[in-house]
Amino acid sequence: MRYKLGICVFVGVLTGADVAAQQRPATPLPGSVFQSPEARAMQSDDTSNPAMLWVEKGRSLWTKSDGATGKSCASCHGDLQTVMKGVAARYPLVDQKSKTLMNIEGRINNCRTDHQQAPPLPYESNELLSLTSAITYQSRGDVRLVGIDGAAEPFFTQGRALFEQRQGQLNLACVQCHDGQVGRKLRGDTVSQGQTHGWPAYRLEWQSMGSLHRRIRSCSIGVRAEVLPYGAPSYLALELYLAWRGGSLPMESPGVRR
Numbered sequence: 001m002r003y004k005l006g007i008c009v010f011v012g013v014l015t016g017a018d019v020a021a022q023q024r025p026a027t028p029l030p031g032s033v034f035q036s037p038e039a040r041a042m043q044s045d046d047t048s049n050p051a052m053l054w055v056e057k058g059r060s061l062w063t064k065s066d067g068a069t070g071k072s073c074a075s076c077h078g079d080l081q082t083v084m085k086g087v088a089a090r091y092p093l094v095d096q097k098s099k100t101l102m103n104i105e106g107r108i109n110n111c112r113t114d115h116q117q118a119p120p121l122p123y124e125s126n127e128l129l130s131l132t133s134a135i136t137y138q139s140r141g142d143v144r145l146v147g148i149d150g151a152a153e154p155f156f157t158q159g160r161a162l163f164e165q166r167q168g169q170l171n172l173a174c175v176q177c178h179d180g181q182v183g184r185k186l187r188g189d190t191v192s193q194g195q196t197h198g199w200p201a202y203r204l205e206w207q208s209m210g211s212l213h214r215r216i217r218s219c220s221i222g223v224r225a226e227v228l229p230y231g232a233p234s235y236l237a238l239e240l241y242l243a244w245r246g247g248s249l250p251m252e253s254p255g256v257r258r
């Protein structure tokens with residue numbers, strides 16, 4: 001699929017009506033469009049995408065026995081490539097039992113603690129990044145469809161408010177960059193719509209795979225706002241809102257980013 005960058009207009013002061021009109025970009029564009037041709041080429045070819053190392057590792061972890069139960073993910077779920085098809089495209093979602101908003105990382109750790117009796121894997125550990133990458137890879141090309149009604153509604157509303165809220169010493173809201181400044185250069189990057197469909201992604205600057213929350217934390221640092229812990233409820237709410245905001249964009253994780 002090929003996309004062209006549209007003309008971008010900087011919205012200086014966002015009134016309520018402007019914000020309402022801009023809740024979802026008229027044409028959602030995948031993050032890869034804003035990357036260099038080299039990064040895009042790496043992403044689209046599995047043999048040159050460094051993120052595939054994490055996907056491979058995740059596949060082997062899937063079949064590894066762990067925890068007090070000695071069970072592997074596969075012993076309950078079966079073949080990763082079959083059973084996890086399209087799953088990540090439905091996340092984050094509200095977990096029926098705990099009534100909390102869960103992303104893929106949260107779901108994996110919930111299975112570890114509840115079903116394997118194993119300790120949760122820390123965010124950004126190689127293991128959690130690998131399992132998340134392997135599961136998300138099975139949704140590549142799938143359209144994201146997250147629930148925003150019912151139990152999910154309060155989280156969605158919170159996520160939207162956070163996206164529009166000015167923060168940090170620079171007093172900037174996510175929407176001001178990822179809507180108002182799309183296509184502009186900022187410290188060597190081209191500002192994108194802030195879509196999440198390429199995450200987790202391999203970031204050349206990190207020389208590693210990283211989670212979506214790590215990416216959002218970088219944006220918080222950029223505007224000198226408070227950096228929240230990985231898995232923070234606010235980041236989860238933003239994750240839900242952003243997943244919805246992507247509209248019919250297909251999943252493109254594992255992405256390659258500058």
Ligand code: HEC
Binds near residue numbers: 174190195196198219
């Ligand atoms: C000062 C401008 C600025 C602000 C404010 C900002 N970001 Fe970003 N953000 C960037 C830049 C620059 C990048 C890297 C280039 C790109 O992909 O847009 C980025 C990347 C991202 C990406 C990754 C997009 C991709 O496809 O790889 C996401 C998601 C994101 N930001 C979310 C947020 C959220 C959520 C907030 C508010 C908490 C926020 N950003 C605030 C500038 C900003």
Ligand code: HEC
Binds near residue numbers: 075077115116131
């Ligand atoms: C003892 C069985 C068992 C084991 C072991 C197990 N799970 Fe699960 N998993 C479940 C059940 C049951 C559910 C449904 C949600 C629930 O009740 O926790 C689930 C749900 C999931 C989901 C969400 C599926 C969806 O459609 O929303 C993912 C992803 C997942 N597990 C990944 C893993 C991973 C990764 C591992 C290994 C680290 C693992 N599971 C280990 C039983 C297990």
